[in-house]
Amino acid sequence: MNPNGTFLVNEIEDIVLNGYQNSMNGSLISILEDIQDRYHFLPKDALILVSERLGIPLSQTYSIATFYNAFSLVPKGKHLVSVCLGTACHVRGGGAILDKIRRELDLDSRETTEDFQFTVEEVRCLGCCSLSPVVRVDNDTYAHMTQARVPGILKKYQREKEALDE
Numbered sequence: 001m002n003p004n005g006t007f008l009v010n011e012i013e014d015i016v017l018n019g020y021q022n023s024m025n026g027s028l029i030s031i032l033e034d035i036q037d038r039y040h041f042l043p044k045d046a047l048i049l050v051s052e053r054l055g056i057p058l059s060q061t062y063s064i065a066t067f068y069n070a071f072s073l074v075p076k077g078k079h080l081v082s083v084c085l086g087t088a089c090h091v092r093g094g095g096a097i098l099d100k101i102r103r104e105l106d107l108d109s110r111e112t113t114e115d116f117q118f119t120v121e122e123v124r125c126l127g128c129c130s131l132s133p134v135v136r137v138d139n140d141t142y143a144h145m146t147q148a149r150v151p152g153i154l155k156k157y158q159r160e161k162e163a164l165d166e
């Protein structure tokens with residue numbers, strides 16, 4: 001995330017100009033999806049800018065940004081770790097796996113790591129109870145999870161960052 005806002009403004013301008021000028025709600029959602037993908041949340045200044053550029057009241061942009069679960073108004077990590085605590089996963093140790101993940105990532109009471117690499121959330125049933133306990137990282141589903149597998153799985157995503165940093 002850029003510290004001074006200029007880079008962000010340029011990027012948001014690009015997203016808006018990139019074929020969305022004739023705005024309707026569908027276009028607004030597409031723009032917000034693009035911003036969410038890029039920054040892992042919807043910065044307030046970006047919502048103001050999008051509203052201005054599309055000629056849409058800010059209240060309407062906010063109502064869409066807060067209606068859909070896919071959007072977040074607070075910064076999220078690059079990787080979303082969803083730990084299932086639905087009934088099947090809970091009885092098979094989902095809570096202990098969540099605790100292990102939180103310890104590994106040094107989260108204390110936070111949901112997102114300080115380096116914004118991971119956000120950890122609890123979910124109620126990922127729709128694959130026969131695989132419980134289940135953890136999902138981004139689009140990858142990990143079945144029959146154990147606490148012992150947690151460090152290796154998290155490392156895989158940390159390695160991706162290290163590879164990109166090199």
Ligand code: FES
Nearest residue numbers: 084086089126129
């Ligand atoms: S309860 Fe965890 S996948 Fe259904």
